Amino acid sequence: MGPVVCWATGRSIQRGGGRNHGPCPNGFLPAALARAGFAVTDPPSTGAVISWPAPCTRGPWGRTRFVRPAKAAAYRPCYIGTVRARQARPHEPSFGRRNSDVPEEPEVNRCKSASRRAVLGLASTGGVAAAVSACAPGGGSGVGVGGGEASSPSSKPVTLTWAVRGGGLPDARQKLLDDYKKLRPNVTVEQFDISGSIAQSIEKIAAGTAAGTAMDLINGHLAARQLVESVDALQSVDDLARRDKFDLGRYNPGSLEGTSKYDGKLYALPYANGGDVAGVVYSRAMFRQAGISEPSSDWNKPWTWDEFREALRRLTKPDGSQVGLTRFGYWVHTATMQWGARWLTPDYKTIVCDSQQTIDAYNRFSDLLFKDRVMAQSPGSTVPTNEDALLQGKAGVHMHGAAVLGFARKTRGANLDWGFVTMPKGTVSSLDVSPIIMGVAKASKARGDAWQLAKFLDDKSQLALLEERIPGVLPDMTAWVRQNFAEWSTSNAEMLVEGMKRAQPLEPLRYHPLWQKMVTEVIDPAEKEFMAQAKPIADILRSAKPMLQKIVDDHTRSRQK
Structure with a gap:
């Protein structure tokens, strides 16, 4: 391998003894990539490029590029993420220095060809879990899992790495951690940025793990299943929850079962709610003008x-x-949810999108869209498909996503008399919400301390409020509504409390580890056919079934290997 330099400082890095040494004391080179044959070079460079954050753990930083050597030509490149070059400011919160908390190369790292496979594309196929597990500090045995001293909070100095995927201002997050420091002075929490889409975030977890970053807490994803089966990133906290008599009744039971448990064991806490329909709002004036009774x-x-x-x-x-x-809402599951229809069975084994129940649900949705032409997406409509239509008096009903509070704020000065209503009932009436989870990382050597941090962030929905999300803790919903919707006293916002309690579990397909592959290869093309009325919806669903089933079966076989 050619000479290795720290691009941020331009100094060479001499490697030895399992760590980086030399003129650049802060030089950082992930061992897994180095041993796989990657060299660090000054950009611009040729060949497949992977951008990697934070070449220096303490000094100024920029963009590092790992260029595939010729012997790696058989492996396809995988874009991990772009990092803009900048100078770190003195005393700046660690979250502001994106990924600047990446630790130096670990003394023990057995990742060789496995880590190359992990970084070069396997995150998108679901086959990365075993490779990343093997790359975790200490190997693939699940360090810290299953009890012992690591399961109890330490009284000695502890540094936790929190892999953050979520909203909220960095300063606000740092203030929350400062408050935690007052409660537990021996614990220091550093932040590791895994922002981006779900797929991008999982790739960052895979790359960080392959590079030796021992994460302790991970937040911001939709389901434990995705993190366990794609990158083997979470560990069960069943024993810790039982030990602490932690109240799981504080969450929506269906959401807890579908997102935070895996194989019957607790892996995460559903601390907040996102989703495609967190609130349905209507214009009272338009209903009155049309002579329609107000909806319930x-x-x-x-x-x-x-x-x-x-x-x-x-x-x-x-x-x-x-x-x-x-x-x-979202065409894949909002309408079908109201009729109890599914694409994938709850055991994640069988595609059932061609069932008569699902076909009937889509026919009802299709009638609204194409037969009645009552939606902004209907042919011939000139109306915006977002909340602007309601604000402009061009739509009577709007189904809003997770940012229902943002919608309320947008009505200020709009002279709009509005309120929340229920979802229309098919066999059920349910908001289409999806919990946001956080869990203890499998690689954590301080699982007890990571669990304590998770409970702190979940307590009084502190992290959810910081990220301006709807609380996942049901007892906190009443206070959240009263505090945030007081100025809209006629909005019926209190009904959101019961709505979150009754919300049905999301379509299992959304939680499958290969959801993004399904979207790209099957779901999006099917939606285009549906919107273009190219085929009857029944034919579209029947055509989609074998393609989706193959993805499911291939994933199951890869897990068995």
Whole structure:
């Protein structure tokens, strides 16, 4: 391998004794990549490029490029992420220095060809878990898992690495950690940035683990299954929750089971809620003008599907300048949820999108969209598909995503009389929400301390509030609504509390480790056919089934190996 330099300082790095030594005392080179044959060079360079953050753990930093040597030509490149060159400021919070908390090369790292496979593309195929597990500090035995001293909070100095994927200002997050420092002075928490899409974040976890970053806490993802089966990144905390008599009844039971448990064991806490429909809002003025009775905000008596459909018809103008509804959440699961239909069975084994129940659910959705033409997405509509349609008096009903508080704030000064209502009832009436989880990393050598940090962040929904998300802790919902919606006293916002309690579990397909592959190869093309009315929806679903089933089966076989 050619000479290795720290690009941030331009100084050479001499490697020896399992660590980096030489003129650049802060020089950083992930051992796994170095041993796999990657060299660090000054950009610009030729060949497949992987951008890697934080070549210096304490000094100024920039962009490091790892260029594939000729002998690695058989492996396809995998883009990990772009890091913009900049200077670290004195006393700046660690989160502000993206990934500047990457530790120096570990003394023990057995990753060789396995880590190359982990970094070069396996994160997108689901086959990276075993490789990354083997790359974790201490090997693939799950360091710290299963009890012992590591399961109890330490009284000695401890440094935890928190892999952060979430919103909120860096200063606010640092203040929260400062508060934790007051409670546990012996614990220092450093932050490791894994921001980006779910796929990008998982790739950053894989790359960080391959490079020797021993993460202790991971947050911001949708399901434990994705993190366990794709990069083997979480460990069970069942024993810790039982030991502490931790109250799991504080969460929506369906959400807890579907997102935070894996193989019946607790792996994470659903500390917040996101999703595609966290609130349904309507314009009272438009309903009055159309002579329609106000829809129900009582989850015990939700408006029926027929009442919903008739209201949308009466709110819609034939010329497309006004519609009843902006959009119906996400086409894959919002409408089907109301009819108890699924794409994938809860055991994650069988695709059932061609079932009559699912076909019927899509036919009802299709009637709204194409037959009645009551949606902003319908042919001939000139209405925006977002909340602007409601604010502009061009839509009577809007299904809003996770940022329902953001919508409320946007109504200030809009002279809009609005309120929350239930979802229309098919066999059920349910918001389409998805919990956001945090869990103890499998590689953690201080699982007890990581668990204590997780409980602190979950307590009083501190992390959810910092990220301006809806609390996942149900007892905190009432206070959240009262505090944030007080100025909209007629909005019926209190109904959101019961709505979160009753929300149905999300479609299992969304939690499959190869969801992104499914989207790219099957789901998105199917949606295009559906929106173009190229085929009947039943034919589209039947065509999608074998392709999705193959992805599911291939993943299952790869896990068995």
